[in-house]
Amino acid sequence: MFCLNCAKQIGDITKNRICPYCGYEQYKLEDVQAGIEYAKRKSKENRNRGFSEKEILALGLYPKDEAYKMSLISRILGKR
Known part of the structure; x- marks a missing residue:
């Protein structure tokens, strides 16, 4: 293995x-x-915490992905 x-x-x-x-710590x-x-799981858990789906959509806090935006809209409209 190389440093x-x-x-x-x-x-x-x-x-x-x-x-x-050189004293540099190596990682597997x-x-x-x-x-x-682990970082991906934690960022998903902490993302948009405290905002409702309606607030996320209205404020534009969602990723700039059209498919995600449409799924967010359909979830909001599908709620009773």
Whole structure:
């Protein structure tokens, strides 16, 4: 394996996650992917918190995607 910072060969990172040459901490691909998935879940949970669907539509707080906008409208009109 190579260091992500200095690009020198450092071997396997299962024993030591710190590069012996530059001191940069190394991460496994699985750790990075798990962190990305966690961040996506948290951002979806926190997105538009406190606003109703009507307020989201009226204020334009939705992603600039026509399909999402139309699904939001249909959910609002479908409520009784």
